[in-house]
Amino acid sequence: xxxxxxxCECGFLFEGWFKNHQEFASQESEGLLSCPxxxxxxxxxxxxxxxxxxxxxxxxxxxARGLAETxxxxxxxxxxxxxxxxxEFVEKNFEDVGGDFARQTLKIHYxxxxxxxxxxxxxxAEEKMLDKEGVRYLKMPLPGKKEGH
Numbered sequence: 001x002x003x004x005x006x007x008c009e010c011g012f013l014f015e016g017w018f019k020n021h022q023e024f025a026s027q028e029s030e031g032l033l034s035c036p037x038x039x040x041x042x043x044x045x046x047x048x049x050x051x052x053x054x055x056x057x058x059x060x061x062x063x064a065r066g067l068a069e070t071x072x073x074x075x076x077x078x079x080x081x082x083x084x085x086x087x088e089f090v091e092k093n094f095e096d097v098g099g100d101f102a103r104q105t106l107k108i109h110y111x112x113x114x115x116x117x118x119x120x121x122x123x124x125a126e127e128k129m130l131d132k133e134g135v136r137y138l139k140m141p142l143p144g145k146k147e148g149h
Contacts, residue, residue, distance in 0.1 A: 008035035009042040094119040102126035
Protein backbone atom coordinates (compact mmCIF):
# COMPACT_ATOMS: atom_id res chain seq x y z
CA UNK A 1 0.00 0.00 0.00
CA UNK A 2 1.03 3.57 -0.61
CA UNK A 3 -0.44 6.73 0.95
CA UNK A 4 -0.67 10.04 -0.90
CA UNK A 5 -1.68 13.45 0.40
CA UNK A 6 -4.33 14.80 -1.97
CA UNK A 7 -5.39 18.43 -2.13
CA CYS A 8 -8.78 19.59 -3.38
CA GLU A 9 -9.38 22.88 -5.16
CA CYS A 10 -11.44 23.91 -2.08
CA GLY A 11 -8.24 23.75 -0.01
CA PHE A 12 -9.08 20.53 1.84
CA LEU A 13 -6.16 18.11 2.23
CA PHE A 14 -6.87 14.40 2.65
CA GLU A 15 -5.14 11.03 2.40
CA GLY A 16 -5.64 8.50 -0.33
CA TRP A 17 -4.58 4.88 0.11
CA PHE A 18 -3.70 2.98 -3.05
CA LYS A 19 -2.30 -0.43 -3.96
CA ASN A 20 0.55 1.28 -5.83
CA HIS A 21 1.37 4.42 -7.82
CA GLN A 22 -0.21 3.00 -10.98
CA GLU A 23 -3.53 2.48 -9.15
CA PHE A 24 -3.49 6.13 -8.09
CA ALA A 25 -2.69 7.28 -11.64
CA SER A 26 -5.49 5.10 -13.04
CA GLN A 27 -8.09 6.46 -10.59
CA GLU A 28 -6.89 10.01 -11.21
CA SER A 29 -7.08 9.71 -15.01
CA GLU A 30 -10.56 8.17 -14.83
CA GLY A 31 -11.80 11.00 -12.58
CA LEU A 32 -12.54 8.64 -9.69
CA LEU A 33 -10.89 10.78 -7.00
CA SER A 34 -13.23 13.12 -5.17
CA CYS A 35 -12.97 15.39 -2.17
CA PRO A 36 -14.69 14.00 0.95
CA UNK A 37 -15.55 17.56 2.03
CA UNK A 38 -17.07 19.11 -1.10
CA UNK A 39 -17.26 16.25 -3.62
CA UNK A 40 -15.15 18.04 -6.24
CA UNK A 41 -13.15 15.88 -8.62
CA UNK A 42 -10.49 18.61 -9.02
CA UNK A 43 -7.97 16.88 -6.77
CA UNK A 44 -4.19 16.79 -7.09
CA UNK A 45 -1.59 14.60 -5.44
CA UNK A 46 0.61 16.62 -3.14
CA UNK A 47 3.49 15.30 -1.07
CA UNK A 48 4.09 11.60 -0.79
CA UNK A 49 3.28 10.79 2.83
CA UNK A 50 6.10 9.01 4.63
CA UNK A 51 3.96 5.91 5.03
CA UNK A 52 4.03 2.75 2.98
CA UNK A 53 2.89 -0.69 3.94
CA UNK A 54 4.20 -4.03 2.78
CA UNK A 55 2.21 -7.20 2.79
CA UNK A 56 3.60 -9.87 5.12
CA UNK A 57 4.59 -13.14 3.64
CA UNK A 58 2.83 -16.14 5.13
CA UNK A 59 4.45 -17.33 8.33
CA UNK A 60 6.44 -14.15 8.79
CA UNK A 61 6.55 -12.96 12.40
CA UNK A 62 7.52 -9.74 14.09
CA UNK A 63 10.68 -11.40 15.34
CA ALA A 64 11.58 -12.57 11.84
CA ARG A 65 11.18 -9.00 10.57
CA GLY A 66 13.30 -7.71 13.45
CA LEU A 67 10.60 -5.44 14.88
CA ALA A 68 10.74 -4.33 18.48
CA GLU A 69 7.01 -4.62 19.13
CA THR A 70 7.39 -7.45 21.67
CA UNK A 71 10.37 -6.02 23.56
CA UNK A 72 9.58 -2.79 25.46
CA UNK A 73 13.25 -1.75 25.70
CA UNK A 74 13.80 -2.20 21.95
CA UNK A 75 10.53 -0.42 21.21
CA UNK A 76 11.52 2.53 23.44
CA UNK A 77 14.90 2.77 21.68
CA UNK A 78 13.21 2.61 18.25
CA UNK A 79 10.86 5.45 19.24
CA UNK A 80 13.76 7.49 20.64
CA UNK A 81 15.76 6.96 17.42
CA UNK A 82 12.75 8.02 15.33
CA UNK A 83 12.37 11.19 17.40
CA UNK A 84 16.09 11.95 16.98
CA UNK A 85 15.73 11.50 13.21
CA UNK A 86 12.74 13.86 13.14
CA UNK A 87 14.64 16.41 15.21
CA GLU A 88 17.65 16.25 12.87
CA PHE A 89 15.38 16.66 9.83
CA VAL A 90 13.59 19.67 11.33
CA GLU A 91 16.88 21.30 12.37
CA LYS A 92 18.36 20.86 8.88
CA ASN A 93 15.27 21.85 6.88
CA PHE A 94 13.45 24.50 8.95
CA GLU A 95 14.66 28.00 9.76
CA ASP A 96 14.73 28.62 13.52
CA VAL A 97 12.84 31.87 14.18
CA GLY A 98 12.77 31.30 17.95
CA GLY A 99 10.19 33.41 19.82
CA ASP A 100 9.25 35.20 16.60
CA PHE A 101 7.34 32.12 15.39
CA ALA A 102 3.82 33.58 15.60
CA ARG A 103 4.74 36.81 13.80
CA GLN A 104 6.68 35.04 11.05
CA THR A 105 3.91 32.48 10.57
CA LEU A 106 1.31 35.23 10.16
CA LYS A 107 3.49 37.01 7.60
CA ILE A 108 3.74 33.79 5.57
CA HIS A 109 0.03 33.05 6.03
CA TYR A 110 -1.01 36.45 4.70
CA UNK A 111 1.53 36.53 1.86
CA UNK A 112 3.68 39.30 3.32
CA UNK A 113 6.69 36.95 3.47
CA UNK A 114 7.77 34.17 1.12
CA UNK A 115 6.58 30.70 2.17
CA UNK A 116 9.33 28.72 3.85
CA UNK A 117 9.78 26.05 6.48
CA UNK A 118 10.12 27.64 9.91
CA UNK A 119 10.30 26.41 13.47
CA UNK A 120 10.20 28.19 16.80
CA UNK A 121 8.20 28.68 19.94
CA UNK A 122 4.91 30.39 20.69
CA UNK A 123 3.06 31.22 23.87
CA UNK A 124 -0.37 29.75 24.58
CA ALA A 125 -1.91 33.14 23.73
CA GLU A 126 -0.04 33.24 20.41
CA GLU A 127 -1.20 29.71 19.59
CA LYS A 128 -4.82 30.75 20.24
CA MET A 129 -4.38 33.75 17.97
CA LEU A 130 -2.87 31.57 15.20
CA ASP A 131 -5.79 29.16 15.54
CA LYS A 132 -8.28 32.05 15.35
CA GLU A 133 -6.57 33.36 12.20
CA GLY A 134 -6.81 29.91 10.59
CA VAL A 135 -3.06 29.37 10.46
CA ARG A 136 -2.04 25.74 10.07
CA TYR A 137 0.97 24.67 12.15
CA LEU A 138 2.17 21.54 13.86
CA LYS A 139 3.07 21.59 17.52
CA MET A 140 5.73 18.97 18.06
CA PRO A 141 7.75 18.28 21.19
CA LEU A 142 11.33 17.39 20.35
CA PRO A 143 13.79 15.75 22.70
CA GLY A 144 16.53 17.94 24.04
CA LYS A 145 20.02 17.60 22.69
CA LYS A 146 22.55 15.59 24.64
CA GLU A 147 25.72 17.39 25.64
CA GLY A 148 28.39 17.16 22.97
CA HIS A 149 25.88 17.02 20.08
